[in-house]
Amino acid sequence: MERRRGAELEAVLLDAAWAELTESGYAQLTMESVAARAQTGKQVLYRRWRNRAELVIAALRHHTGSIVGNVPDTGSLRGDVLGVLRQMADRFTQLGPDTIHGLMAEAPDLDPEVYSRMTGVMATIVKRAAERGEIATADVPVAVLTAPTNLMRHEIFFSHSPVSSSTMMALVDDVFLPLVRGTSAGGVRRP
């Protein structure tokens, strides 16, 4: 019998977990189902991850690759923010809400990382827009800076269907842009 080891085996395990996740959802994913799919024993899983939540998080990271690092740069503030929102949508909608909620319930320490990172991304985008002269100042209240991504996250978590682009545009055109431009309500409409 040929035996998988080390990184090769680990990849197989994470792929198996990912497959279970997308095919059956988080609630159906068990350590035993993952082990069975990977044709190995539970101990091999527990040797690497302490519980289901850690395994799933690892599988998530493994599949979706390095978490961002690439801040959109489309040349316009509107395009950049929409780009960020679309990134968030792409990352999560393939998972489905049950996985997200399940993970939140079992791994309460997952989010702060992603959370603060998004603020940094938005700050960069706004700073560049200010340098381009597109907006008057990059000195924007944190509540405004985080509003679009937070609202987007809210949509992802509460809507039971994928977030539509019209919803994303509403967040940008009706909420964010009026706030950073200093004019709202009847200002710029969507092109």
Place this chain on the structure above:
Amino acid sequence: MERRRGAELEAVLLDAAWAELTESGYAQLTMESVAARAQTGKQVLYRRWRNRAELVIAALRHHTGSIVGNVPDTGSLRGDVLGVLRQMADRFTQLGPDTIHGLMAEAPDLDPEVYSRMTGVMATIVKRAAERGEIATADVPVAVLTAPTNLMRHEIFFSHSPVSSSTMMALVDDVFLPLVRGTSAGGVRRP
């Protein structure tokens, strides 16, 4: 042995569930623990609710009473919106995030009700503000109307500590009011 029945028994069951919930949290709440606390058997629970999620939801409704119905009317738009946010905070912070996430994971059909109701509440508040002449028009984009409550819900779900009043004020003063007043960024600061 005196036997509880009907509504009297049901109240005991729901109180027991609520006690388990607040004392031990959602993860620790089991049908057996609730039954034991109520000094009865599991069958009595299963005769009324199909599973843990339904029991908890019932306990929640029973304890917090009828869900809203009372729209704040403080005389100012700012006060009204802050009142709504505070209501949301009061309702949920006593539960803790683990209960909320656990419920979301197990009862995916809980939210839409509350969800649409909040939109109606906000619409009422804005309409009254327009009638008072506090703002120019009640014709506000839905994205703006739902922004404060959605952001508040976001805070409740993601922050692992109770939402502070300064956070709530930031949502109202930095995001909502500038949007409905049509002026932002450097406009009205908090009193």
Place this chain on the structure above:
DNA sequence: TCTCCTTAGAGACGCAGTGTCTCTTATGAG
């Protein structure tokens, strides 16, 4: 090439909780 240490693969195990089933018996309705 041989040895040895790590660890994969396989399965048994105890534990906890779910949801079902059964039985006895209190109690309100008639």
Place this chain on the structure above:
DNA sequence: CTCATAAGAGACACTGCGTCTCTAAGGAGA
């Protein structure tokens, strides 16, 4: 007083978690 209903109590099968044990594969090093 009778009787249908449902409470109280517990046994039950089942599932999944996380631990433990054992055998044997296959690299690393001599």
